Structures are given as structure tokens and as C-alpha cells.
Amino acid sequence: xxxxxxxxxxxxNWLFDRTTQAYGKAVGWCLxxxxxxxxxxxxxxxxxxxxxxxxxxxxxxxxDKGTLVVNIQLPDSASLERTVEVTAAVxxxxxxxxxxxxxxxxxxxxxxxxxxxxxxxTMFVILAPFEERRGPTLSGxxxxxxxxxxxxxxxxxxxxLVFGPPAVRGLGNAGGFKLMVEGTGDVDFDALQAxxxxxxxxxxxxxxxxxxxxxxxxxxxxxxxxxxxxKVKTMGVELSDVxxxxxxxxxxxxxxxxxxxxxxxxxxxxxxxxxRADSDIVRQLKVRNGDGDMVPLGAVSDVQDxxxxxxxxxxxxFPAAAINGASLPGVSTGQVLATMEKLAQELPSDMTTEWxxxxxxxxxxxxxxxxxxxxxxxxSAFALGTVLVFFVLAGLYESWSLPWAVILVVxxxxxxxxxxxxxxxxxxNIFVQVGFVVLVGLAAKNAILIVEFARDRQQExxxxxxxxxxxxxxxxxxxxxxxxxxILGVFPLVIATGAGAEMRRTLGTAVFSGMxxxxxxxxxxxxxxxxxxxxxxxQRTLAxxxxxxxxxxxxxxxxx
Numbered sequence: 088x089x090x091x092x093x094x095x096x097x098x099x100n101w102l103f104d105r106t107t108q109a110y111g112k113a114v115g116w117c118l119x120x121x122x123x124x125x126x127x128x129x130x131x132x133x134x135x136x137x138x139x140x141x142x143x144x145x146x147x148x149x150x151d152k153g154t155l156v157v158n159i160q161l162p163d164s165a166s167l168e169r170t171v172e173v174t175a176a177v178x179x180x181x182x183x184x185x186x187x188x189x190x191x192x193x194x195x196x197x198x199x200x201x202x203x204x205x206x207x208x209t210m211f212v213i214l215a216p217f218e219e220r221r222g223p224t225l226s227g228x229x230x231x232x233x234x235x236x237x238x239x240x241x242x243x244x245x246x247x248l249v250f251g252p253p254a255v256r257g258l259g260n261a262g263g264f265k266l267m268v269e270g271t272g273d274v275d276f277d278a279l280q281a282x283x284x285x286x287x288x289x290x291x292x293x294x295x296x297x298x299x300x301x302x303x304x305x306x307x308x309x310x311x312x313x314x315x316x317x318k319v320k321t322m323g324v325e326l327s328d329v330x331x332x333x334x335x336x337x338x339x340x341x342x343x344x345x346x347x348x349x350x351x352x353x354x355x356x357x358x359x360x361x362x363r364a365d366s367d368i369v370r371q372l373k374v375r376n377g378d379g380d381m382v383p384l385g386a387v388s389d390v391q392d393x394x395x396x397x398x399x400x401x402x403x404x405f406p407a408a409a410i411n412g413a414s415l416p417g418v419s420t421g422q423v424l425a426t427m428e429k430l431a432q433e434l435p436s437d438m439t440t441e442w443x444x445x446x447x448x449x450x451x452x453x454x455x456x457x458x459x460x461x462x463x464x465x466x467s468a469f470a471l472g473t474v475l476v477f478f479v480l481a482g483l484y485e486s487w488s489l490p491w492a493v494i495l496v497v498x499x500x501x502x503x504x505x506x507x508x509x510x511x512x513x514x515x516n517i518f519v520q521v522g523f524v525v526l527v528g529l530a531a532k533n534a535i536l537i538v539e540f541a542r543d544r545q546q547e548x549x550x551x552x553x554x555x556x557x558x559x560x561x562x563x564x565x566x567x568x569x570x571x572x573x574i575l576g577v578f579p580l581v582i583a584t585g586a587g588a589e590m591r592r593t594l595g596t597a598v599f600s601g602m603x604x605x606x607x608x609x610x611x612x613x614x615x616x617x618x619x620x621x622x623x624x625x626q627r628t629l630a631x632x633x634x635x636x637x638x639x640x641x642x643x644x645x646x647x
Contacts, residue, residue, distance in 0.1 A: 157211070161246075269402055296415075312388050322386065336358040374387075491620050504600055
């Protein structure tokens with residue numbers, strides 16, 4: 088084994104030495120053509136700016152948390168019995184899907200809409216543990232796509248939509264986005280629903296958007312009970328008894344509590360379903376008057392067919408319709424927000440839109456990208472980190488010019504990270520921005536290895552050209568060694584699987600690609616930066632250092 092390793096490393100060292108010699112010659116040519124290299128550097132800076140304008144932006148990546156949320160909506164005023172039947176059919180399809188372990192359904196309420204109605208339903212789909220879902224067809228997004236296709240094909244009597252869990256717990260009840268369409272002027276509910284439905288129809292036609300729906304219904308069939316208060320008084324019936332009877336028969340009425348099996352239970356009364364099925368039966372319901380006689384409700388009230396909203400949502404004091412939706416894999420949330428805002432421009436002047444929940448926070452973050460407030464700018468951490476490195480190096484080298492030879496290579500980490508993110512089909516989210524901050528120190532570390540050695544060689548009497556070439560050649564091995572040690576260390580993040588893998592992959596991809604790029608750029612650009620910066624400031628070449636015992640105190644000076 089020792090003989091084999093010895094042969095391998097002797098061959099490796101021979102190859103690396105030849106590579107180092109070729110690299111030193113390449114650096115020498117870069118120094119001679121420093122003007123051309125700087126022009127190329129300016130072009131790379133422009134390419135970085137181009138990348139920021141074309142790579143999709145995001146906020147918090149959607150994650151596979153082991154659950155899916157299914158929203159079920161039947162036609163307006165559909166009975167609860169029909170909702171239960173549809174929910175059972177949806178549950179059967181979900182349990183037949185590979186990767187699903189069990190479900191929990193709640194007919195009669197929509198957690199996505201925060202509404203309770205007989206035609207609403209919610210179902211939670213619980214997925215198998217991550218170790219049992221290793222294939223790409225068993226990811227949360229893949230299972231959601233399979234469920235959407237089957238629900239659309241097999242459930243015809245209801246609209247069934249599938250959402251992932253919210254990316255940030257507590258911000259919304261489901262993943263995706265939520266847009267509020269507000270009536271800021273003299274807008275009735277019918278016009279509000281019509282415009283919201285029109286926006287949903289256009290949104291569902293856009294590539295990359297899926298599952299858009301408007302939960303606001305302005306004309307839900309209802310029964311309106313018009314109580315004749317004069318007749319109520321004439322027949323000796325208390326008005327409160329009329330309302331209590333309607334509540335007890337049609338809704339529910341709390342009676343009392345009782346203790347059993349070590350728990351406290353509530354007693355609520357309600358008429359059985361056949362005795363509250365239509366308006367004729369409602370008229371036959373009876374209430375007791377002051378003489379103890381039973382008076383039919385039809386004698387003191389008139390039951391009429393009516394229509395109205397199931398619930399009225401007000402957002403910022405305006406009546407609003409909530410539009411929920413999701414995006415397909417590969418479509419960033421920034422693209423979704425831009426698409427919906429473009430479609431919303433066609434709304435009438437007396438209506439407007441506002442984002443809410445996690446989409447609102449992303450919109451606030453994107454507004455700060457206009458550099459109006461550096462303290463709150465999402466890239467301020469990157470900028471301030473770069474400034475911090477500059478000041479630390481200025482104090483270390485006792486020079487304002489030399490740190491520029493280190494700092495100028497830092498933008499190359501942004502270009503490399505953006506290239507890796509674009510190739511991986513990801514977006515620039517908050518985890519990528521964290522990776523940018525990490526790359527500042529890593530890029531500066533490589534440049535410091537060259538700059539500090541070159542400065543020392545120049546102070547020992549070497550020419551500026553020779554100092555830069557020798558520093559690049561001698562420090563190539565430690566730069567490559569430390570850089571690839573880090574690159575291979577973060578590679579598991581790039582191929583991460585399991586819980587939270589989406590966050591680790593975005594951060595790992597940014598740092599992995601950024602470190603590869605800044606290493607390749609840095610070993611050629613940093614010597615040029617040192618050569619140009621030292622040449623521009625007119626740093627004089629110092630004489631060889633005398634013996635320590637005879638050396639008088641000196642001060643290193645530079646002209647700026």
C-alpha cells in the first residue's frame with residue numbers, strides 16, 4: 088500500500104509541478120496584458136448584473152414537509168351529505184396513490200379559505216416517511232401532481248385542488264400564494280366576484296401557474312326569514328323565542344354540560360336533517376306562546392328564497408375576494424408575483440390588489456432591493472461584509488490601497504453562484520443570499536494568500552512583476568488545497584435529500600458553484616489586481632531588509 092501510494096503521489100506531484108510552471112507563465116502573460124484582463128473583468132461585472140436581472144428571484148423555497156392540503160369545493164349550497172360523499176371519493180383516490188400513508192378529512196369547512204359551509208371540505212394527505220420516498224416520483228411535488236391529475240379526471244362534481252404546506256409555519260394555511268382583490272370604490276359583491284373570477288381564469292391559462300381559484304361567492308342560494316313583529320306580539324309570542332327556535336332547529340343550541348368518562352361534554356340540540364330540508368318544513372316549525380300553545384313559524388314569518396355571500400372578507404377595511412393558487416416546480420415565486428401583477432393591471436379603476444401572507448413579505452423584500460435603505464436592503468449583509476473585510480485588511484496591511492487587490496475579486500463569487508443557480512433551475516432566495524455572505528470570506532481568503540506573499544516578496548527587494556508571479560506560483564497549491572477541501576465539504580448539501588433538502592440544496596448550490604468559480608477567477612485575476620494597484624499608487628521597491636540587530640526603526644509609506 089505504501090509503495091502504491093508513493094508512486095501515486097510522486098506522479099501527482101510531478102503533474103502538479105508541471106501545471107504550476109504553466110500557471111506561472113500564464114500569470115506572467117496576464118500581467119503583461121493587464122489592460123485586456125481588466126477589460127475582461129469589467130465585462131464579467133456586467134455579466135453579473137445581467138445575471139441578477141435574468142435569474143428568477145424567490146423568497147423561501149417550497150418544501151416537502153410530508154403533508155399535502157386538499158381543498159374541496161362543491162357547487163354553492165350543496166348539502167353536507169354530498170360533500171361527505173365527494174370527500175370519501177377524494178380520500179379513496181389519495182390512499183391509492185403511492186407514497187400516501189393515510190388521510191384526515193373535514194367536510195363542512197375549508198381551512199384554505201377559513202370558511203365554514205356545507206359545500207366546503209378539507210383533507211390532509213399524510214405522506215410516507217422520507218426514507219420510504221427516495222425516488223423522484225415520490226416527492227411531495229410529484230405526488231401532488233399525480234393527485235391533481237386524478238382529481239381533475241375522476242372528481243367531476245366538485246373542484247378539488249391540492250396545495251403543499253406553507254413554507255413558513257403560521258403564514259397561511261397552505262402553500263402557494265394568496266392575492267386579495269379589493270373593491271376600493273363603489274363596488275357591489277357581484278362585480279367583485281366577476282372581476283376576481285376573470286382574474287382567476289386568466290391566471291390558470293398562464294404557464295407555470297396551477298390551482299388558482301376564487302373562494303368568494305356573491306350569489307349563494309339562501310333562505311331569508313322575514314319575521315312579522317306585529318304578528319309576533321299579537322299572538323303573544325316572545326321575539327327571542329322565535330330566534331331561539333330558529334337557532335335550535337336549523338343551527339344548533341347549547342344546553343348544558345355533563346361529566347362522563349373523566350371528561351366534560353357539551354349538550355347541543357339541533358333538528359334532524361329531514362326536518363330542516365326546505366322552506367316548507369321551516370314554516371311548520373313551532374314556537375310556544377304565552378298561553379302555552381304552539382304557534383307555527385309560518386304564521387309569524389315569511390320564508391323567501393334569497394342569495395348572498397357565504398362570508399364577507401374585508402382586507403384593510405375594503406371588501407375583498409381572496410385568490411389562492413400555486414406554481415409548478417421550476418417556476419419561482421418572483422415570476423408568479425410578476426405574472427399576477429401584470430394580469431391585475433386590467434382590473435377596473437375602482438378595484439386594486441394586495442398580497443398577503445408569505446407573498447406580502449416577499450413583496451416587501453423585493454421593494455427593498457431598490458437600494459432606498461441600505462440598512463434594510465437584503466444585499467446589505469453582503470455589502471457590509473465586504474466593507475468589513477476591507478477595513479480589516481486596511482488595518483492589517485496599514486494601507487488603503489492594498490486591500491483593493493483582495494476585494495476586487497469578490498464580485499466573481501456572485502457571478503459563479505448565479506451561474507450555478509441558473510444551471511440548477513433554482514431562484515435567488517434568502518438562502519442563496521446567505522451563501523453570498525459566506526462567499527465573501529472564502530473569496531477574500533484565496534486572494535489574501537497571494538497578496539500577502541507578493542507584498543512580502545516585494546518588501547524583500549523583488550520587482551513588482553516578479554513578486555506577483557512568484558506569489559501566484561508558490562501559493563497555488565495551498566489555494567487549491569483549501570478551496571477543494573471546502574468545495575467537497577459542501578457537496579453533500581448540493582445532493583441533499585429528506586426533510587429540509589430544498590433549503591440545503593439552494594444554499595449548497597450557491598456556495599459550491601461560487602467557490603469553484605471564484606477559485607478559478609481568483610488565481611488569475613488576483614495577481615493582476617495586485618500588480619495594477621501597487622503600480623498605480625507608486626509603491627516604491629524597498630531595499631533588502633538588513634539584519635535585525637542593525638535595522639533602525641522604519642515606517643512603510645505609500646503615496647495615494
